[in-house]
Amino acid sequence: MPKASQKKSPIAPPLSGELLAWYDRHARDLPWRVGPNARGRPDPYAVWLSEIMLQQTTVATVGPRYAEFLTRWPDVNAMAAAPQEDILGQWAGLGYYARARNLxxxxxxxxxDHGGVFPDNEDGLRALPGIGDYTAAAIAAIAFDQRAIVIDGNVERVVSRLYEIETPLPAAKSEIRERLEKIWPDKRSGDFAQSLMDLGASICRPxxxxxxxxxxxKHCAAQKAGTQENFPVKxxxxxxxxxxxxxxxxxNTRGEMLFERRPEKGLLGGMLGLPGxxxxxxxxxxxxxxxxAKSKWKKTGEATHTFTHFHLTLDVYAGVAPKGFRKGASQQWIKPDEARLPTxxxxxxxxxxxx
Known part of the structure; x- marks a missing residue:
């Protein structure tokens, strides 16, 4: 596993300084970010929460939902004290529900185990549930300004174009990391990571x-060759x-619908859903x-959804609970508009x- 670089990098080339200067003027204003001209360090809890929420999800989607989470659970101790099903309910609609369980x-x-304080290095962060290489590096760099190489999709695109990296992703990740090691500054590591992300999101678009x-x-090989849109190769x-x-x-007669809690492990684990x-x-x-239950089931249509690894089609049947019906231990009656459900x-x- 890649670890935080302990060696001193060479003097940062002009590219790094130019990108940081641009970031100082044009950094995106995001709810979880402490801007480059602000005083103080970002709250590690806020950085961790945003990074977990942003996995496989867009900034536009996460923005308002992040504010809801932070209002309800303002620090890590508050979240730890909450029932897991409350976290899952609040997460409904964001997808990839293993993230909520690991949160x-x-x-x-x-x-x-840590007195409510996040570890300040990649190894310590990576040992926590739900934190992999990317998230550990992002928290270490952004929250603690450790020299940690942060690589997301935006960074991959920027670096692939800068150096015309012909190796297809994901095999190109090691080459991208090698290139970044040579330009990553010793100071302002978090700002540099976010400058690359902002550049990819706003200018170096797909x-x-x-x-x-x-x-x-002027440093970009793909721009000079006019091959920008050929990279990254996938x-x-x-x-x-x-x-x-x-x-x-x-x-039932009260206008409620029967939902059941899905098993903890597996897709949509721990979420509410219809029996099936x-x-x-x-x-x-x-x-x-x-x-x-035994009922006069009537097919009302099909629900289709695409997950990461497969397409799903569900036949949907509607029925009325028979007299004397008793729900199971994992089931509950909820009015449909009040149920916190996955998409x-x-x-x-x-x-x-x-x-």
């Missing part, structure tokens, strides 16, 4: 990069498989054996209510 687990470890506005275009994606399943929306079948490439046997289950509930 709570990490908060508990920091609160109980399509139609604004090279005339780029503060380091390996061909494999086609995603299709899976199918069925869910059952059971309602497993998700497979082919369904066999009696479909209604997975229904929560695929929101879609299914919406289709069930169309009947």
């Amino acid at each position: 709570h687990k990490c908060a508990v470890v920091v609160a109980n 399509k139609a990069p604004s090279c005339l506005l780029c503060p380091i275009s 390996a061909a994606k494999k086609a995603k498989p299709n899976r199918i399943g069925a869910v059952f929306a059971l309602t 079948t497993e998700w497979k490439e082919e369904l066999k046997g009696d479909l209604f054996a997975s229904a929560p 695929v289950m929101k879609k299914a509930v919406g289709i069930a209510r169309q009947d």
Whole structure:
């Protein structure tokens, strides 16, 4: 595993200074960021929370949700004291729900084992639940100004163009890291990381990069060759498989719908959802054996959703709870508008209510 660089880098080349000077003038104003001209260091809790939320999610989506989290749980001790299901409920709609489970687990470890203080180095951060190489480097650099090489998608694109790196991603990551080691400054590590991210987000975009506005275009091999949009080179994606399943929306006379808590492990682990079948490439046997009750089930439509590794189609059935029905231990009656659900289950509930 890559570790924080302990050796002194050579004198930072002009590229680093030019990019930092641009960042001082044009840094994005983000709710979790302490700007380059502000006094004081960023709160490690705020940096950690934002980095976990931003994984596989856009800045525009995370902004308001981050504020909600910070209002409800203003520090790591508050989050550690909260029930995990509250964290999962607040996370609904953000996807990749293992992040929410690890968010709570990490908060508990920091609160109980570290006195509520985050470790200030990559090794210590990487030992915490849910923190991998990238997140450990980002927190170490941004919160503690450690010289840690931070590489996200924006950074990969900027560096691939700067040096016309022909190796396809993800194999190119080691070469990108080697290039960054030579230009990464010893001071203002966090600002430099964020300057690269901002450059990739606002100027060195995937399509139609604004090279005339780029503060380091004179150093860019791809810009000189006119090949900017050829980089980064990416390996061909494999086609995603299709899976199918069925869910059952059971309602009672109070206008509530039956939901159940999914198993802790697995996709959407710990989240609320409609009872249903497993998700497979082919369904066999009696479909209604997975229904929560015997009812006059009526198919109301299909809910489709794409996960990271597969496409899912769920047949949605609606029915009314029979007299004397008793819910299971993991099930609860909730009014549909009040249930905190992952996106695929929101879609299914919406289709069930169309009947």
